[in-house]
Amino acid sequence: MFAPIMPKTGQRSLSPAGIILTVIAIALATLGQPVLGQQGHSPATHSATPATGAVNSNAEDWVMAAIRPELQESVRAAMPANLPVYEMSATLEPQAETGDVPTLTGHLKLTYVNTTDAPLDSLPFRLYANGPDDENDAQIVSDVTVDGGAVDVTLSVSDSVLDVLFNQPLDVGDLVVIDMEFASFLPIDSVDHYGIFGYGSTSGTWALAHWYPVIAGRDPSGGWMLEHPSRNGDAIFSDTALYDVTIHSEQGWELATTGIEFGETDAAGPGMVERRFASGPVRDFTIVADQDFEVATADVNGITVNSWFNPGQDRVGEAVLEYAIQSLEFFDDLLAPYPFRELDLMPVDMQGAAGSEFPGLIYMGLDYYTGNTDLATPNSLDFTVAHEVVHQWFYGLVGNNQYADAFIDEGITNYLSAQVYFEEVYGDDEAERIMNVHIRSPFERIIDGDGDVVVDTPTDEFDSGRDYVFAAYTKAPLGFEAIRLEIGDDAFFGALRDYVDEFSFLVAEPADLLAAFEASSGQDLQSLWDEWFNETNGRDALD
Structure with missing residues (x-):
């Protein structure tokens, strides 16, 4: 981040609480029961699948699409083995049904290999958008499964840490597939986190940093970074992963993202289009959307x-x-x-x-x-x-x-x-x-x-x-x-x-x-x- 100016004083610029609650209620009807602390589910076991080479090789058709052709061989050689793979499909909803809070709803499928040095009882995700406001969540998650089976989850640190609990330890080198639904509600003219996540009412621009659940960053010495999202500096700390992202939006929207657009823009229902993006190995995936951008x-x-x-x-x-x-x-x-x-x-x-x-x-x-x-x-x-x-x-x-x-x-x-x-x-x-x-x-x-x-x-x-x-x-x-x-x-x-x-x-x-x-x-x-x-x-x- 460039040298920050001291944050401006004043009230956090979320939409009025009534509107937020209306939109959340609508989202819950679509997503199912959100995560609001530990939820009980039927036991499920994950597959103890050895994963050597499994994650990166499964992405052969798109993983290098965003990389300069002359550098693809060297980048592939430098990439750590078994990077996490985020496959996401999300929809931009400028007017979220009866409310007016810009909303993004989506599905995340994460393919994850335990590359740490010990078995894992859980995998921590960060919901960074929840950090600034202890009273109202800007991001909710529901229907979390591991290898197709429901699991227990917990929320902590102002709901900015989501722990997905495994029903049996995930051994070093083993692979799991984690699925979840999520919804992100954009604060309007937000001053939090320097405004990297929110809707600018003057320009009509959607700034979509940390818009999805992301695996917590792992410090080489200190392990998982689970602190409250930073108030002074960069909010996001995450490790390199691969992203395959499909975005649904109304026709006429301009989208700029991490990576490149991969494949053709397709119709996705009346007045809607579907675009797919591929990242290559990156630390996070960010989107900026607007209806009248020029370039x-x-x-x-x-x-x-x-x-x-x-x-x-x-x-x-x-x-x-x-x-x-x-x-x-x-x-x-x-x-x-x-x-x-x-x-x-x-x-x-x-x-x-x-x-x-x-x-x-x-x-x-x-x-x-x-x-x-x-x-x-x-x-x-x-x-x-x-x-x-x-x-x-x-x-x-x-x-x-x-x-x-x-x-x-x-x-x-x-x-x-x-x-x-x-x-x-x-x-x-x-x-x-x-x-x-x-x-x-x-x-x-x-x-x-x-x-x-x-x-x-x-x-x-x-x-x-x-x-x-x-x-x-x-x-x-x-x-x-x-x-x-x-x-x-x-x-x-x-x-x-x-x-x-x-x-x-x-x-x-x-x-x-x-x-x-x-x-x-x-x-x-x-x-x-x-x-x-x-x-x-x-x-x-x-x-």
């Missing part, structure tokens, strides 16, 4: 870059396309080839953030498009686009637990987009200006005023959202700059390429990034790393 498109080394915008916003939409082309070309060469065939940039009415990253899809703050945005060089829009493009590598390809270690993707991304991108595209003087505006001056101002913080701190353990922003987006980039100056460009960028190569589609930790810098440079960098990321010696950097 500017370009080809970059075989990658289709789409800059979407509302009518009358072509000036900024075309600038976004230009900046995306520049940054994608640069980082495709500097770090590693971007493996996917498409990248979409979307105007979304975000709250407290200038942009947000998802696999193959980027949210750009709607304010850029509706205001008198300065397009002189250098400018903040260019910086934001570059920042979100770099996230396609750091978060997209190389994952990390943003709840625990947000600085290793946000910090390196902010440094690469402010300093490295601008010095390459516009020269040293322009890079210095952007670094001063977005990183050095805020660092000096906060150090002089509020003091220092430890960068490597869990996101929601900072005393304030401002401290989190300072640590991840301001101090951390200067720490990575210090490492670059210490070891030189060859070792610095060589380390980043090695890091991407080793941890693509996996979850890395801070020690892994430090090890890459040390291996590439042949130097012991622990003291320098601690100075910037584990200590509060920022004042020394100004002296």
